[in-house]
Every structure is written in structure tokens, then in C-alpha cells.
Amino acid sequence: MELEWRDLAFHREIGAVIEALDSAQFWTRLTRALERYVAFDNWVALRFTPGEAPLVCAESPTPDGAVDAMFQDYLAALYQLDPFYIAATDKPASGFVTLADVAPDNFSMTEYYQRYFRKNIVGDEVHFNYMIDARHTLAFSLGATQRYGERDLAVLALCAPWVIALLRQRLPYETFDSALLPPQFGETLTDSATPTQLPTDTPADTPAYAARFAQVASASGRAALTAREVEVAMLTLSGFSTRAIAEKLAISFETVRAHKKHIYTKLNVNSQSELFALFYDAGRQGG
Template sequence: MNIRRCTNDSLAATISAVGTEDFFTRVTEYLQSIVGFIGIFVTELEGKKQPTHIYDNVRSERRLDVVDTYIERNYLLDPFFNSNLKSPGTKVHRLVEISPDRFQSSTYYERYYKGLKLKDEIGLFVQISEKNTLFYSLGRHTHEKRFSKAETKKFREILPVIEALSRRHFDGFRHGGSSQTVGRDVDEAMLNFGEKWLTPRESEIAGLILKGHSSHSIAAQTGTTIGTTKIHRKNLYRKLNISSQAELFHAFFESVFE
């Protein structure tokens, strides 16, 4: 069977599955017929609310680390989640296009991406209503190549099809419950975390550090000099009695979810 025939068959199966429990399984097969990948994790996003789990193909023994931890807390530092907060809508992004300049040096990357042996990720965002967006997270493991610009282009070309199918599916069939209201992103969470010890500026910078921004990037975003940024970093570490980003990461989540 040639590739075009396989893709057409997968699309036909997806159309037939609209409104059924098999829809996301068929969507996965259709997407894989366009560009190869192993992992898929679908959530429903609504502003700052905690994501709602929709579908995944994660092995049972990895669900705690991949799915549950993300839904519970890791979404707060996820570049894709924060990208949707800033600019919701239907779009396709590679991780490299939306992550901060020092993201791969962040504790979040070390703990989550490397811990999961995740080589690369591409996100398909599909707006299914005025407030709600489906986030299709497609992952490649360490033994695979990163997503290329050409592969990203293929996903962008079929995105209108995925959007139309997803909208039609959700018109007549809803998965899961309503989103849990957390009502805060990492910036608000950091402000609450450090309010007893840190100034608002120090709390802001702590949040940017956790997301993976360098001193240069933080200075640009906050309108300060690099030297001032480094002083703020030194002061917040001293006030929190920590000496590394890993300790900041731990203290943040311990505080937010205690």
C-alpha cells in the first residue's frame, strides 16, 4: 500500500470515527501517516485553568511521570501551555520556536524532558470553541530525529482538516469532565510563593528563571540591565536560602502544591 493510499484510508477512518470513543485513536493514526512520531498526549486548555486530560497512548508504567505529573503541576512551566496563554488559537509550533533561550538548561527540562527520554515535541493547537483549545502534543524519543521544518509544514497544511474534525467531534461528543479551576499561571503562582520574602520584581524573575530564560532574556523582558537581573537573582536565592535552580524548582512546587 503506498503512502498516499495509507493516508487517505487513515483520514477516512478518522471521519467515520467522529463522535465515537475511537476518534482520537484514529486521529493519531492519521497524523502518524503524515509524519512519523511515537507519543501523543491530548489535553483541553481553557485559559489559566488546569488542563483536562483527553487522550494519550502512553504506556501504563509511564503514566504517572508523563501524564499525571504534567496535569497536576508541570503544565505551569510548559512552554506550550504558556504560549497558548499569550496567543490562543489554531496553530502549529515546534518546541524550539516557543521555548525560552535557556530552556534546555532549566531544571524543568532536565527533570521532565530528559527524565522521559523525550528528544523533541511539536504542538498542534486547535481552537474548538471561543474559550477552549485542544492541544495535541506529539513527541519523539531520544533515538529519533528532531522534527524538521519540512515536517512542521506538513502538519500546518493538514491543520484545517484536524480543526474541522475536532470541532465536529466535540459538537456531539465530550470527553472527560470540565476543567478544574486553578486560575493562575506560573507568574501568579510565583508571586504567591515568594510574597512573604521576595519583592514583586524578584518573584517575577524567579518565574522567568524557572521557565528557562537566561539573564539576557530576563533583562530584555523586564526592562532592566543584565547586572541588575543578576543582583535580583542573587538576592532571591539568599532570601530563600537556596543556591541553585534545582532548589528553586523544588521550593516552588513544594509551596504551590503543599
């Protein structure tokens, strides 16, 4: 077996990653090993759990060392519109995942894409996912300002088996501190640091976004959204077209249209942009 100098460098990098499995340098060394072969601009390692904000293992530093405000918005609520989060919590599985694999048909037209994804990640994103169990997934994300080319995706897919194996080996050394998370939109804080009160008939286990919609409907004196209407609202904000929602929920196209009409009436909005503002802007201002 003959090895070129590039092969030797690769083996040295992998050795350094394995050596760092139990140290704080693991994620940095893993990214260095990958960036020899594919260019990317940001990275983050997260644990996804259905109905809960992602927990951060590690993330790429900002140029000035400041807190990334947009990423804090993601952790506070926008993760609920993230196609990678939705896919990982809806149908968890280990593997290499591209944006094209998980993005809904209208993703690029959503407010989430225009106001967060395009500004924060800009071009493209891929994930290496390790399914911990039925409720938890360890996700390692690589974001790029440009679209990944066919060669890039082929190289990353080729690396996936050993990257995912390393994620599995790394897991016992990770700690997840939910106390570091920003307030969720269902837990908006007032100036006195006291959670705002949701309508008294809101179930205790209501997801943050459903609680937010319930709060808005109650404040305007309108009926609360039904569980199905909340589901349709979130799928709409995530980028699913009316037809895609109908297929996903196994209901008719006209039924979805009726749900959307009821949602807009109850929340007193006239567009997806206004619906997004209720979900995002109002909650953000109260944080």
C-alpha cells in the same frame, strides 16, 4: 486526477477519523492517520487555560497500562514551566507549533528540561493548537524520542489545516473533568487530607506557584516575593536568560539581576536547581 495506492489509503484514514468525530475512537484514529507519515512516540490532547492546570481529553496509553507518574507531575505543577503551555496562554492562536518556535533561549539548561522533558519526551515535541476563545486552547501534542527532521516537520505542517479543522469539529464532543486532576502545589494535602494553610495575607486568586513561594518565604520567616519577583522566578525556571527576561518584561538587565538576588535571598537558595526544588520537590513530597 490519478491517485496512487498511498493516496487512497490516506483518504480512507481521513474518512475513518471524520466518521469517529463523535466517538471515543477519535483520538486513536487521528493518531493512526498521522503515524502513517511521521513517526512519533507519545501523544496527548489537552485544553490549556491561563492560570489553570491543563485538562486532558485523551493520551497515549503506557506499555503496561499503569498511570504515568511523570505526566501526573506535569498536571500537578510542571505545566507552568512548559513552553507550549506558556505560549498558548500568553498569546493564544490556532496553528502548528514546534518546540523551536516556543522554547526559551536557556530551555535545555533548565531543571524542567533535564528532569522532566528529556526523560518523558526525550527528543522533540510539536503541537496542533485550536484557539477556542481568548482563554482556552485545545492542544494536540506529538512527542518523539528523536528530533523531528525537516521532512517530518514539513509533512506535519502540511497536515495542520485539516488536523486543526478536526479539532474544532471534535470540541463539542469533549468533556473536561477537573475533578480528575492531581492536587495543585498550592493545594498540597497532608495525611489528614486537609489543605495546608498558606500565609494569611496570601490573596485568594494567587497562582499555585506564587502561593508555594509565599508559603516557603513565610515558613523561613522572610519577606514574601513581590509579584514581579515571582514573575522573574518563573521565567527563570522556564528557561529565559537574564537578557531574555529583561526584553520580555521591558526592564533593564540589571533590574532583572537585582530581582534574582532578592529572590534567592528571600527563599534562602543559591542556585536555579535549589529554586526548582522549592517549586517542585517540596510540593511533590506533600502530595
